[in-house]
Amino acid sequence: MSESTAVARGRRTSRNRGDDRERAILDTAERLLGERSYADVAVDDLARGAGLSRPTFYFYFPSKEAVLLALLDRVVAEARARRDEAVADPAPDVEGRWRQVIGAIAQPFRSHLAVTLAAAEARATSVAVREVWNGVMERFVDETAAQVEAERARGAAPDGPPARQLAIALNWMNERVLHSAFAGEQPGLAADDAVEVLLTVWMRTIYGGRLP
């Protein structure tokens, strides 16, 4: 639904103006979300910021929510790409491989903090945002569960509750802990400590055997 832009030199401006406006709205949104909360950014702010009137905004996007979804899509795509990169170039040790995956997913959300926090906020009220978000989580859960099962199959990890159940708990933990760390909430971990602490919980949960 993009990529076909940059149509060389000439006068094929027909779509350019519209694309520029669209990009201006997205840029304005990401900038304003860095300054205040999603709820405090009105459609009028996005329009004005992009040099448009409010009704004109609606020519480009059906709602403020749609702008956020567009921004979120980019971050999600990046997180998936980073994760795939990490998996494609695995560390030699088991712990290092899990660290790679957790860190790779966290990184894009951290570097697009404004979008991440806005999405978390909007998820509370927007069905569409929630669906996108849960879709992302679903995929990470699936992949985690498959990895855990593989580790069990090769005898590296002990049995226990269904791998999928552990994967659900661990992935939601990451989401919540990273959110509170990024948002600077209390109680919360320092953003720089978070991955290591999460990794400890993952390692002990996946590989820790029976208890005393």
Place this chain on the structure above:
Amino acid sequence: MSESTAVARGRRTSRNRGDDRERAILDTAERLLGERSYADVAVDDLARGAGLSRPTFYFYFPSKEAVLLALLDRVVAEARARRDEAVADPAPDVEGRWRQVIGAIAQPFRSHLAVTLAAAEARATSVAVREVWNGVMERFVDETAAQVEAERARGAAPDGPPARQLAIALNWMNERVLHSAFAGEQPGLAADDAVEVLLTVWMRTIYGGRLP
């Protein structure tokens, strides 16, 4: 209009009428939050439901948020009480004790589902709700950290990351996993499975030693 109050002759009625109205608003709120989301309940709905006009609502509560906070306080108080009960009457085995605590905290939030989900929704935009919520979490984190340190001191649990960091990760995990379970989100655990799965992660994280 209805109820007619008919409080008979308890003479110190001075505050009764007001208290009744207040309770009617709280009851209406909890009922409506069982039917639709916090955002979809307007102040007018609360007022009408309690047999009042909208401006009169503001005589009793400064905002819709204040109503939610009042409801939330009750649930939080119950969770704290249940937790204290559980601690006061400990199971004989270690795992049983942790199960008691996790289950005791979860139970009131589950039985007041409407308030729990509304608070989670409102937390995204309301500073006051977030503060209450994080205050609750802070206390659970403190208590968890102290327990973990006690287990380490008596040699039952191995060393590792600071107890407080683990406590933060584990408590946020519980919050998020229980929320998704209660809300029926996907991916999510069945509400009846959640405590056992969480318990597994806690046990392995707290007592699981070094890894392969």
Place this chain on the structure above:
DNA sequence: GAGTCTGTCAACAGGGTGTCGAGAAACGGC
């Protein structure tokens, strides 16, 4: 140079919040 897209926006309709000030109702003193 007429027709048709792509943009553009003033004005409107509708729904929400919170406030103000004029009162009605209940009570307590006398």
Place this chain on the structure above:
DNA sequence: GCCGTTTCTCGACACCCTGTTGACAGACTC
């Protein structure tokens, strides 16, 4: 029993926000 004070009630208002409508302007198309 009447009277002032406190408690309670609500119509009307001021605001802010969303999303739509309809008239209209510029550019490219043939």
